[in-house]
Amino acid sequence: MNRLGSVGFVVLVVLTLIAGGSGPIAVADTGPIAPPTAETQPAAMAPSPGGSQFAVQETQGFDNTTFEIIVHENGSATWTFRYEQVFATEDNATAARENFNAFAEEFETNETELYDQFTVQSRTMVESGQQETGREMAATNFRRSAQIEERFTATGLSENQSTTTGVVEMSFTWEGFAAVDADRIIVGDVFENLPLGSSQAIVIEAGGDLTFQSIEPADGQYAGSSLEEADSVRWSGQREFIDGRPRAVFDRPGSTETGLIATMDGIGPGLYLIGALFGIGLAVAAVLWYRRYGPGARDSTAGETPAASPQPAPATPDATGEPSEETDSIADEELLTDEDRVVNLIRENGGRMKQVNIVEETGWSKSKVSMLLSDMEDDGTISKLRVGRENIISLEGFEPEATKSPFEE
Numbered sequence: 001m002n003r004l005g006s007v008g009f010v011v012l013v014v015l016t017l018i019a020g021g022s023g024p025i026a027v028a029d030t031g032p033i034a035p036p037t038a039e040t041q042p043a044a045m046a047p048s049p050g051g052s053q054f055a056v057q058e059t060q061g062f063d064n065t066t067f068e069i070i071v072h073e074n075g076s077a078t079w080t081f082r083y084e085q086v087f088a089t090e091d092n093a094t095a096a097r098e099n100f101n102a103f104a105e106e107f108e109t110n111e112t113e114l115y116d117q118f119t120v121q122s123r124t125m126v127e128s129g130q131q132e133t134g135r136e137m138a139a140t141n142f143r144r145s146a147q148i149e150e151r152f153t154a155t156g157l158s159e160n161q162s163t164t165t166g167v168v169e170m171s172f173t174w175e176g177f178a179a180v181d182a183d184r185i186i187v188g189d190v191f192e193n194l195p196l197g198s199s200q201a202i203v204i205e206a207g208g209d210l211t212f213q214s215i216e217p218a219d220g221q222y223a224g225s226s227l228e229e230a231d232s233v234r235w236s237g238q239r240e241f242i243d244g245r246p247r248a249v250f251d252r253p254g255s256t257e258t259g260l261i262a263t264m265d266g267i268g269p270g271l272y273l274i275g276a277l278f279g280i281g282l283a284v285a286a287v288l289w290y291r292r293y294g295p296g297a298r299d300s301t302a303g304e305t306p307a308a309s310p311q312p313a314p315a316t317p318d319a320t321g322e323p324s325e326e327t328d329s330i331a332d333e334e335l336l337t338d339e340d341r342v343v344n345l346i347r348e349n350g351g352r353m354k355q356v357n358i359v360e361e362t363g364w365s366k367s368k369v370s371m372l373l374s375d376m377e378d379d380g381t382i383s384k385l386r387v388g389r390e391n392i393i394s395l396e397g398f399e400p401e402a403t404k405s406p407f408e409e
Contacts, residue, residue, distance in 0.1 A: 062168075065200045068367075069177075071187055071250060072207040077177035078141075079122070080169055080367055087164040097148060100166040101389070104146035107168070115144050118170045126174055129190035137176035144170045145370045148389055169367050180252075184213060188247030193240065201236035202246060209253035216247040338372055339381060343395065346382070351398030355384075355391040 068080040087096040106112060123139045130137040151163045179186040187204060196202060204220075206212055212227045222230035235246055336344070345361055346353050359369045373393060376382045383399050385392045392400060 063199060065197070067200070067202045068205065069187070069203065070205045070207045071178055071185065071210060071248070073185070073210060073253065075176060075178040075180040075185060077174045077187075078171060078207075079174055080171040081118075082367070083168045085166045087166065093164060096166070097164070097389075100146070100148060104148075104166075104168075105386075107144060107146045115142075115170065118142075118144075119172070122172050129174075129177070132192070133179070133189050135176045135179070137174065139172050139174060141173040142170075143172070143371045143374060144168075145367070145374075147366075147370075149366070167366075169370070171367065171371065182252075184252055185210065185250040186247070187250075188216075188244045191241065191245060192243050194245065195240040196235065196237065198238040201234055203232050203234045204246065204248045205232035206230075206250060210250040213249040213251050215249075216245055217241070220246065339376055342372065342376065343381065346393060346395050352392060352394045352400070355393055358393060 062083040063086050064084040066080075066082040066084075068078075068082060070078040070080075072078070085100075087093045087100075107115065119139075119142050122142070126137045126139040129135075146166070146168045149165045149167050151165060152161065177187070177190065179189055194202075204215075212222075212230055212233065215227065215233050217235070220233035220235050222233045224230050227233075233246075233248065235241075341362065342358060345358060349357075355369065355373065358373075359366050362369065364372075373382065373384060373391075377384050380396075383394050383396070385394070385400055387400075394400065
């Protein structure tokens, strides 16, 4: 099989773009991160003979690497590559923070070679998947972010240990990623010889109303008492998957009718009995309709008083005797988009909020909030100002003085 480059895994080539440099922690000493050239790239990154495989190279300069794949109901998927570097000791924490902040500012502000290479390799990966499966695919909606996160771990009854971590995320939407059937969505046919290093993990997450039906290999880790209740499944550690793995099958929302028909197919002769009863029911209904509305039915019913039209049930009164608006409020809330919810939240907090507080209030992941705010900033809905290690998010007219133009009155 001749492929542009194995989907298992062009992602690892993207990893080596970071590994090929000295990583963001050393950016102040080495200058901008640049992708490796043909002369300088590690041997483990080079294609094997025939150009159909990419060998594995352990990610250097990062403590943990996670490939997160959120599968959507239309078969597309949001891929996020998350790289984490822990600033281990107090002695180097200050210098590491400064180096990482310098890298983050450059990375988020400019189209760096690192990000350009990521987009190129992602598109190559998608082209390989299209060539392998025959489905129409595209790589769209590229995003990137870099930030420092503080984490607190309980070490005793009254003590918490703080860990400072530099996080780099790059993501895109893979259109046509999963195979879509009438009653299910299947993930896995784009993977070929997918390897993971000891500090790497791959996470498949059920987006929207999707629910897990089955996974392979079966040793994937998930929270909850059953796979059907899980939001995501994680495989990690040193391992290599066979072709078509990892594999996940999701039940599609609204496929109950299809599932019922599939179940009835296994009934055998009983299915014919059900069909016969259904036919008899239709015949009886037709006779009753003819007697009531057929020719001559008008004369027989002329002296009858028309039945009163059913009236809608009144709104349930609340404790004050007024109709309750709780149901309408809940319905309105469900119709809000994510952008509307963020705007309402910022407005309720005086027109200006820290990005970290938006994450806490919404309960969404940091990567989702970061990408959503980037879209809203592009649309002019909000403005973003970096103050120290934090982003201040403002609605129009509520921006801090430092963000306003000197020509504004």
